[in-house]
Amino acid sequence: MDTVKVTAALALIVGLGLIGAIAAVLLTPAGTPQAQQPxxxxxxxxxxxxxxVGNRFLFALEGGEPAEPAPEIRVKVGDIVKVILKNMGKVPHSFAVVGEKRFDVEPLFNSAIGSVSRPLEAGKTGSITFKPNRAGExxxxxxxxxxIELGMWGKFIVEEK
Ligand SMILES: [Cu+2]
Known part of the structure; x- marks a missing residue:
């Protein structure tokens, strides 16, 4: 093989490599979705x-009995609380930590799973992770x-660290 042919062959290889690299960059989808990591x-x-249960609508902690009021939950300021809500009923439900036992108040600490207008459908599971940053009952x-009137409320107590 003479020098001209070798040089031509090398140029071809380098050229194909470059085209391949450019194509790889161009063909990679932009904004490939990544799993949201907390x-x-x-x-x-x-x-x-x-x-x-009967004509009452109730919460239970997993492994416990449904009760009214629902079992008290205690966390601490600074806890990173993950609530998993399993709707095992036949109608939509939701979860939120609130300052007053009312359906029409803003949830505290970004704690809502579902909302007044878009609750969690029957059979579905939802979750929320939030940080209660203020002690209180x-x-x-x-x-x-x-x-709430049918029984879906319990105390959520945030204790000082
Ligand atoms: Cu409900």
Whole structure:
């Protein structure tokens, strides 16, 4: 093989390599979705069941009995609380920590799973991770109108660190 042919062959290889690299960059989809990773790992994980018993609508902690009021939940300021809500009932329910036992108040600490107008459908599981940053005695409720009155509320207590 003479020098001209070798040089031509090398040029061809380098050229094809460059074209390949450019194509790889161009063909990579922009903004490939990445799984959303929580910034911090939860320090408390609380699993709550929403259900109906007779004509009452109730919460239970996983492994416990549904009750009215729902079992008291205690966390500490600074905890990274993950609440998992399993709707095992036949109607939509939701979860929110609120200052007053009312369906029409803003949830505290960005704690809502579902909302007044878009609750968690029957059979679905939802979760929320939030940081209670103010000690106090609050409530957790289902914000579907009428459900607090049917039993869906419990105390949610945030203790000082
Ligand atoms: Cu409900």
């Amino acid at each position: 910034a911090e790992e939860p320090t408390r994980v609380i699993t709550i069941i929403a259900t109906e 609050y409530y957790y409720v289902c914000q579907v109108p009428g459900h």
